[in-house]
Amino acid sequence: MGLRTFPGGVHPHDEKHYSKDSAIEELPLPKKVVIPISQHIGAPSQPIVKKGDEVKTGQIISEANGFVSIPMHASITGKVTKIGKFYHPNGSMAQAIEITGNGEDDWIELSEEKEIDSLTADEIKSRIAEAGICGMGGAGFPTHVKLSPPKDKFIDTVILNGVECEPYLTADYRLMLERSKDIIQGLKLLMKTVSAKQGIIGIEANKPDAIEIFEKLLKNENNLKAIPLKLKYPQGAEKQLIYATTKRSVPNKGGLPMDVNVVVQNVGTTIAVLEAVKYRKPLIDRIITVSGRIVKNPKNIKARIGTYFSDLLEFAGGTTEEIGKVISGGPMMGFAISTLETPMAKTSSGLLLFDQKLAQKEAERICLRCGxxxxxxxxxxxxxxxxxxxxxxxxxxxxxxxxxxxxxxxxxxxxxxxxxxxxxxxxxxxxxxxxxxx
Amino acid sequence: MKDVFAVSAPPHLKQKISVESVMWQVVLALMPALLMGIFFFGFQSLLLTLYSVLAAVLTEAIIQKFRKVPITIKDGSAVVTGILVAFNINVASPWWLPVAGSVFAIAIGKQVFGGLGFNIFNPALLGRAFLVASWPTLTTAGWTRTTPLWNSFKSSINGLQNLPNNVPEVITSATPLSVVKALRDTTQISRDMAETVMNNVASFPTIREIFWGNIGGVIGEVSALALLIGAAYLAWKHIIEWRIPVSYIGTVFVLIYIFGGINGLFSASLLLPVFHIFSGGLILGAFFMATDMVTSPVTKKGRLIFGIGCGILTVVIRLVGGYPEGVSYSILLMNIAVPLIDKYTVPKIFGEVKA
Structure with a gap:
């Protein structure tokens, strides 16, 4: 043992074998996307398009509403066909913008900037804010807010969350294998933004190849390190990750990582940040794991935000058995949703299909006080x-x-x-x- | 929108555990002790246990029928109670004794409060207390069911050299614990003599015999080894947790070491606390009764306090109380304190800051 971890926790089977060896594949352009105006923690964004408007890929369609908010961008090229209530991946019905594609993928102009080293922290943060980035691990806290501690707080450590402790999910794992150099570049960028002295990548022990890659790449970096963590749920929860890697305890009653001089970012978010700063690319796609025993070809799919879950499942070959339950996110904290006609959001890390047996509900019994x-x-x-x-x-x-x-x-x-x-x-x-x- | 799927609150994965699996695993864990009981006391042990279990299960079913609530006898909790009641009686008892105990345990100890999860007292212990209060002679006398090995234990004491003639009378017809109790209280022999005898009783050979179960006593508490095997299984399956048994037994060890000797503080040999731990109902009580989920605290600190409380009361009863054994009353008394303990042992939240 001897691996770092946190007190408490449980050991569900990690179920990652279904999809862990599937390299990231890009989903062909969906015909239709539905983009909820609220995919994050904070004020919902304000739509600035109306029905019938033509939009380009990457064009802003809904503005941030205040500081703790993020804008939304068109993820395909086409026409706004409806603004109204749609299913939301958290299981509710919520305001969203529907875009019907014209088959093209006509992007707004991206600027390739080779020299990102000369950017100031404020320039970096405003590019992140403009790109509409929020935490992609699941909670969806606006990233630029996380990177803006008040004057009386300072940050000395940036921790990248490569734990992915939810069973089944392998999206972050594939990113760590396939884009490790970008993750390190993104980490350095984040550290520069908050003037942190050290950078840590926390990875759970069930991903030994990812740990090995980062240990090798970071061998000659004296302020960056990869820390293998014990396989235990919820190792990837922010406070638990901070404790495991730094032994610092975030205060309760609304305490934030910045109270212990730490910023935590998910590895997927880190890549979105890098792309936003480097190319001014808004967050219009992400990696999502489509998995479950009954999924024909479990996959890690790079898909546009707003893509219907039904399109993703079709790309993964559908199911081999009747579906019992559909889960948006991970099996421990994700939402059971009533229909596959639900779009994926910036926070959608997984789409899981459970068979009838796994979907069985047990009646609630009286507490035995077993503790x-x-x-x-x-x-x-x-x-x-x-x-x-x-x-x-x-x-x-x-x-x-x-x-x-x-x-x-x-x-x-x-x-x-x-x-x-x-x-x-x-x-x-x-x-x-x-x-x-x- | 062709398919509509059922939704539910997260988490969507569930450990394979249920009330049934918990209870039936407890039943399984009690089996080694039952086997040892049959081995040492004969087939009658099994019969008494079966009567007791049947009575418990039937009582539960009948009362649940009357209360018009679902009949939950399949969950195994009444079976556990039935076994534990039988484990607390002497094999020479009439068949109706465990039956009466189990009926009382389920009816008054459990269903009156609303059934599993609501009871304040460990039902089996309440059943035992009822039997002790109602038929004291049947339940506490007549331990001396003769087995060849029990005889050899007695003769090992009797064979002590240079004992006055009245010593054997002090220690006949008794469990090892009542022998020790009698030695503390006796005025028939000198203190030094009593101490010598006690040191012989609480000696390694006796402890070894007690550990294997080769001694007089009730059905289920004879073999510490068999009980420990069951307890180890439950601990491995995370059904019982270390805090209550360890704090309970640890407290008994320390207190007996300090106060257990005949000639004042710290006069006991180190074997005396070991003897106390393996004698009587302590192992059964500490691992299978004090750990009863429903009637013990849920907080970690609370479990330690509960165990220590049980330990103190057990030692007080064993050393100065009116009974040779105090495990069941100690646990029952601590059961009462559980809501209070839970209330005052709220754990410190991760990262807790003072308000």
Whole structure:
């Protein structure tokens, strides 16, 4: 053992064998895309196109609304055919812009700049903001905001998240194998932006080839290093990754990585940042893993934002069995969605297809008070008592047992013998407790 | 939009574990001890255990039928209670004794509170307490079911040289723990003599015999080895956790070492606490009863406090109380404190800052 990690956590099977050896393939241009105006944490963007407008690939179609917000860009060339409610990959219905392609891929002008070393931090950040980049690991926090700590905070370390602890997902893994040099260049760019002294790439031990590549590439860099981490879920959660790599604990009650002088970026985000700064390329595509036992050819697909999941599944050869459940994201924190006519967003790391058996729902039983959830909670909360107090509407006690500090990693529900929907109860608790505070 | 799929809250993966699997694994873990019970006490042990389990399961089913709630006898929790009640009685008991204990355990110990998950007390221990209070002679006397090996234990004590004639009377018809208890309280022989006898009782050969189960006692607590095998299995499967058993047994060890000797503090040999740990119901209690999920704290710190509390009470009862054995009452008393313990041992949240 001896690998660095965090306290608590669970060990689901990583299920990465389905797609880990499939090199990234580019999806042919989809006929239609649907681009939600909110794909990030913060204010939704403001559409600036109307129905009937012709748009080019990469053209801005929805503006950032304030600082904690990001713009959205057309991901294909064609015509705006509808602005309205569409399915959102988080399972809800949300405002989005539909573009019907004309078969061309006519890009806005990109500027290839060879000399990015001369750019100032503010120039870099504004290019990132213009490109509409948010955290692509799943949470979707606007990247330029993360890189802009207030004056009283300083950053000394940039950590790249190459953990990808969610089972099944291999998109970040493929990027690390196929674009390792770009990732390192992106890391240096990020470090320059926040004047950090050291850069760390945290990679889970189930990706030994990725670890080897980075250890080799970083051999002669004295302020950059790759750190192999123990295979454990949720190793890739931000606070847990920071603890594992630096032994620093991000304060609870809304503390941020910058409070311990750290910025964390996902490896996919890092490449988006590099491309935004180098070519002024907006974030209009990403790598997404399409996987599951019943998927005919599990793949890692480079696809345009807004592509329907049904197009992605078709590209992966469809399914060999009847579908039981469709998951947008990873199996631990992702959303079950009701239809494949749902578009992928900037945060969509995976599309998983489960068979009928995996989709079976177990009835919730009474809590045995076994304490397994307490033993494994990576935030050291008491999930069973949070759920208990939420059920009995005791918001004060729910808060005491840590409802607001839960990151919803799902480890507690994973180990619960009574199949209690802990995350669902905690979600209710979060909503009620924050409503009470207002 | 041709297909509409069912949705549910995350996570979408689930460890293969259920209430049923937990309970049936506990049943499995109790089997080595039952086998040893049959081995040392004969086939009657198995029969008594079966009566007890049947009574527990039937009581559960009937009451659930009356309460118009789903009948959950398949979950194995009533089976566990039935086995544990039987494990707490003497093999010479009449058939109705474990039956009465199990009926009480399930009806009053569990269903009255609302069934599994709601009970305050460990149902099996409550059943045992009911039997001890109702039929004290049947439950505490007559341990001396003779087996050839038990006889050899007795003769090893009896064979001590230069003992006054009245010593054997002190230690007949008794479990090793009641022997020790009697030696502490006796006025018939001198303190020094009592100490010599105690050192002989709490000696390596006796402890070895107790460890294997070669000793008088109730059905399920005879063989520490068999119980430990079951406990190791449960620990391996993450069904029990180390904190309660370790803090419980550790507390007993330390306190017996300090207070257990006859001639004042620290007068005990180091073997005496070992003897205490393997005698009586401590191993069964610490690994299978104090760890009962429903009636023990959920917080980690709470489990330590719970174990230490059980340990203190057990030692107090064994050394100064009216009974030779105190495991079951200690656990029952600590059961009452569980809500309080949970309330005051909220763990420190990762990265916690003072408000």
């Amino acid at each position: 397994r959830c307490v033993d494994i909670c990576p935030m050291n909360l008491v999930p069973s008592l949070i759920a208990h107090n939420v059920k009995h509407e005791d918001w004060e006690m729910a808060e005491k047992y840590g409802v607001m500090d839960c990151m919803k990693c799902g480890s507690c529900a994973y180990v619960c013998p009574s199949h209690i929907k802990l995350i669902q109860w905690i979600d209710i608790g979060k909503i009620k407790v924050s409503a009470q505070k207002k």
